[in-house]
């Protein structure tokens with residue numbers, strides 16, 4: 097028998113079940129004619145029951161539903177499998193526009209008669225899809241951005257390294273020729289000539305110092321700074337560097353307090369870099385302490401670490417600047433610092449060099465006018481890198 | 493007889509500076525401004541030491557050094573690189589050439605000739 101089903105053939109409660117589901121739901125007979133549809137179906141597809149019930153599904157909404165993929169699902173897949181989930185269909189509806197849907201279909205045998213009904217629920221995933229696609233796209237863009245940033249940092253470091261290299265070549269002749277003139281290798285100069293050549297030489301050397309600092313920073317940032325580790329008599333080095341800065345301290349009437357433990361073991365570290373660190377920090381202590389103040393070095397050791405403190409009673413550092421002084425090119429604006437020279441790279445370089453040794457550098461200050469102390473912790477045994485023979489690169 | 497030196501540098505000022513310093517120190521100095529001329533000059537002069545700028549217009553100083561090491565006349569002539577590079581990796585690369593040393597730029601005019609003569613065997 098081939099009679100057309102009507103809603104009346106469904107028990108009343110099934111009608112209300114159909115209407116409670118939130119997703120659009122259609123029930124069809126085995127000839128794909130609509131028996132009933134949920135309220136959500138009418139709402140979502142802006143359809144009316146009178147244009148829907150009894151119609152062939154493909155003819156709904158002026159044949160809007162004649163979708164090849166839907167035909168495939170209903171006519172080919174379902175007769176074989178009786179149920180099918182998450183069947184993705186994309187379609188451009190004239191009423192509601194472009195939609196991406198997931199279809200779930202069930203084929204149910206009816207007990208009284210031999211015919212079947214088909215349940216078709218429709219999940220609209222257009223927005224979810226858009227969000228997902230957006231996320232994937234955003235992710236890709238983020239990846240590209242990260243790569244660009246890494247590359248930009250690299251380009252910057254390479255640029256700085258190349259630039260410093262290029263600058264050293266002309267400086268070679270500026271400093272070289274003025275040195276030869278100043279030394280009067282090819283004949284004597286009068287007093288004024290000698291003074292002027294000296295001025296050129298002093299400026300040239302200052303420029304070289306700046307270039308070297310910029311280069312050091314670029315090298316550390318590009319990961320190209322390598323350590324030449326040897327066994328260092330740290331005690332002697334501390335005395336040597338304090339000797340070097342004694343004149344500068346005396347000039348400013350600064351009292352130097354040296355408190356270096358007599359029992360300091362040798363440490364494994366890069367001699368030049370350790371001297372550079374200590375020199376930088378002691379120069380800062382002198383530079384930022386007004387006449388008549390005090391500066392000091394204290395050094396102690398545990399079994400595994402050397403602890404060095406370089407302190408002063410100078411202008412101190414305000415709490416809000418304690419982080420910034422490590423950013424590079426940062427110089428605190430105070431009436432006092434304006435008269436001091438510098439680029440603001442000494443401290444960041446010192447910190448990076450300490451960290452290359454797997455040590456720690458920390459700056460402490462109670463604030464303006466309260467003095468500063470810089471703490472360095474260096475491991476006694478150098479970790480990982482092979483110890484090099486320092487005599488290998490002996491020239492210059 | 494004076495000790496013979498060949499200096500190779502494409503920068504005229506640096507070449508002049510190094511030349512003057514070495515002449516004052518009593519060397520017989522010959523100069524070239526590129527690797528090609530340098531090879532010819534070194535063949536003729538047979539210097540006791542060669543001073544090489546690392547960046548030359550035709551080939552790098554390191555490549556020139558390897559060419560010199562492959563010739564019987566210059567297989568062990570000391571080579572002093574003068575380099576503005578401060579990257580340890582660059583310097584290690586230069587020093588991997590046998591009988592080589594380096595002086596970094598800017599040079600110290602007061603010690604330059606001494607540094608060079610220390611390399612002569």
Ligand SMILES: Nc1ncnc2c1ncn2[C@@H]1O[C@H](COP(=O)(O)OP(=O)(O)OP(=O)(O)O)[C@@H](O)[C@H]1O
Nearest residue numbers: 380381384412421427428438439440441442443468
């Ligand atoms: N001991 C200190 N007391 C007070 N302020 C300090 C001290 N050390 C560093 N600072 C502050 O941190 C800033 C950065 O220090 P850093 O050593 O990097 O730069 P600089 O000494 O000014 O220049 P450079 O060391 O490059 O010649 C200084 O300009 C100063 O404002």
Ligand SMILES: [Mg+2]
Nearest residue numbers: 376380442443
């Ligand atoms: Mg400083």
